[in-house]
Amino acid sequence: MHLERLALILEVVGQKGRATVADICGQTDLPKPTAYRLVQDLVFSGLLEAPARGQFTIGTRLKRIASSDYSDPALLEVIEPVLSGAASEFGAAFFLSRLRGHWVEIIHVATPQTGVSYLHPGMGKRPIHACSCAxxxxxxxxxLLSHDELKGQLKRYTERTITNRKDLEKELAAIRAKGYAECVEELERGISSVAVTLAKTGVGSTLSIGAxxxxxxxxxxxxxKVGQALAEISHGLSSALGWDDADANRQSA
Incomplete structure (x- = not known):
């Protein structure tokens, strides 16, 4: 349990690039005193650093251990221009999401620059069972489907929301077979979305892009049509990020 908490903190800080104790608590559900104590332990060990008061980044020691940079800013340098192009092509908002601890969060939204009307999905956490990106x-x-993690999470948002664990498992199996996820009025009436992961394994499997x-x-x-386009986009991004099959298998090992 202690090691898992430390790993979650490092994951959140590594993904955000720079995080506060409040950020960590929001993504891990750790009590603030516990998060603060664990962060101090990580700073003492050199795995985290505090470049400014109350803010923490990955420490030099950990950077030496892991040479690749998968922080939000580094990923967006590659992904954002592609999402912007897709948003203008399809006249819809495209977004990037990633797994943070036990939650999926939309971290970036690209909107059309063509003057068309569009729906903005908003930023932040999304429920595992009622949003395509999650x-x-x-x-x-x-x-993510363990009983403890799903406890209290299968909330009904509309009459189309999946609230039964077995039904959710069937839905996820269908997503694996189809290659992309859909959300049709499951989170909000009148709204739909489509999403795919950037890879099937490794870091890419914890990131999704959608519209x-x-x-x-x-x-x-x-x-x-959008699902097929997203699959092509994800393949291109995965290659651009250097996540070929060998690298993906290595990351998931």
């Missing part, structure tokens, strides 16, 4: 990741992350629009715009046929 379901895409959950389909490849079985640990959202009204159900009027994202018809079944359009969702298929």
């Amino acid at each position: 379901k895409a990741i959950a389909a490849l992350s079985p640990a 959202t629009a009204s159900v009027r715009v994202f018809t079944p046929a359009m969702r298929i």
Whole structure:
């Protein structure tokens, strides 16, 4: 348990690039006194550093251990221009999400620059069972379906929300077979979205890209088209980030 808590803190700080104790608590559900104590232990060991009062980054010691940079800013340098291009091409908002501890969070949204009307999905945490960006990741992350992690999370948002664990497992199996996840009025009436992970294993399996629009715009046929486009985009991004099959297998080992 102690090691898992330390790992969660390092994961959150590593992904955000710079984080406060409040950020860590928000993503791990750790009590503030516990998070603060563990952060101090990590700073003492050189795994974290405090470049400014109350803010923490990955420490020099840990950087020596892990040479690759998978922080939000580093990933966005590669991913953001591609999402912006897709947003303008499809006239819809495209977003990037990633797994932080036991939650999936939308961390960036690219919007069309063509003057068309679009729906903004908003930033922040998304429920595992009722959002395409989270379901895409959950389909490849079985640990997220543990009874303890799902306890109290299968909240009903609309009449189409999945609230039964077995039904959710069937949905995730269908996502794995289809290659992309959909959310059709499961989180909010009138809203739909489509999402895929950047890879099937490794770091890429904890990141998803997606698009959202009204159900009027994202018809079944359009969702298929967007899902296929997202799959192509994810393949290109995965290659650009150096996540070939060998690297993905190494990361997941």
